[in-house]
Amino acid sequence: MRIALFITCLNDTLYPQTGKAVATLLERLGHTVEFPQAQTCCGQMHFNTGYRPETLPMVRRFAEAFSGYDSVVTPSASCAAMVRDHHRVVAEQYGEPALVREVDEVAPKVLELSEFLVDVLGVTDVGAYFPHRVTYHPTCHSLRMLRVGDRPLRLLRAVKGIDLVELPAAESCCGFGGTFALKNPETSQAMLADKLHGVLGSRAEVLCAGDNSCLMHIGGGLSRLNTGVGVRHLAEILATTEGDPR
Incomplete structure (x- = not known):
């Protein structure tokens, strides 16, 4: 299974330890995690504040960066929801049919961490210890x-x-x-x-x-x-x- 980490721009900039934790966790469970260097912002901030045409390059970049992976795991429900619910909207309105097809291929594979662990890997006990x-x-x-x-x-x-x-x-x-x-x-x-x-x-x-x-x-x-x-x-x-x- 080819797994990509979509870290999100907020985590990459302010909370890199969260992205590292995702990689550490999945590697402990026996999986290799790839980090596509071409990834950038998913465009949520632009989309939500009305700059929808300006979101198009980010939708295109996302589809290109994460093409070919079986699962794209992210520690952000917010960004996962943006990709799964709104990238197609942008591609349809401002893009072209080829981009819509690319989005349809990639977007459903984007999963928030708990979705991936429970639904794809079928685990709930990941061997964690946190006495608090x-x-x-x-x-x-x-x-x-x-x-x-x-x-x-x-x-x-x-x-x-x-x-x-x-x-x-x-x-x-x-x-x-x-x-x-x-x-x-x-x-x-x-x-x-x-x-x-x-x-x-x-x-x-x-x-x-x-x-x-x-x-x-x-x-x-x-x-x-x-x-x-x-x-x-x-x-x-x-x-x-x-x-x-x-």
Whole structure:
């Protein structure tokens, strides 16, 4: 099986350890992970803010960069949803039939990490060890677009040493939403305050999610309040083993 890592521009720039964790985890499970050097942004930011014609070169580049792989794994439900739900829209509206065919070939193979582990590899116990009290935030794209369901929780429940606790009002948005947080700061901060209340109410040491964009937003709020609660991407928890300094 040829597996490619689609790291996403946010992770590549700010959270490279998450991409490394995905590779570490999949290699531990016996798979080789390739990193196509030609990959760039999936175009989500441009598409969502109305620059749809400008998204076309990124759709074309994505289809070219990830052509020929059996699975394209990403630690971002947000970007996976962009590729699977919107790349064809852009290709149809601004591209040509050949690009639509390329997108139709590649896009269905793009999977968020928990989808790949549970649905393709058929595993939930990945040999992880993380002796901390953890709560899980289901990000909006994973919940409402990809519909990953309980896959991340099934993976977390199998982690040795973990104390997994429920997050109050887990399905409510954290208020990030990309440029939403910039264009509607007061609303975003109010939503974040509700989410922080839930995180602190869980008495967790660590908040886990499958998108670093949301963890950046929530983690910033937790840090500014000096709560001592950390944030960790799902991939980083699953990649941690007994004796691992992480």
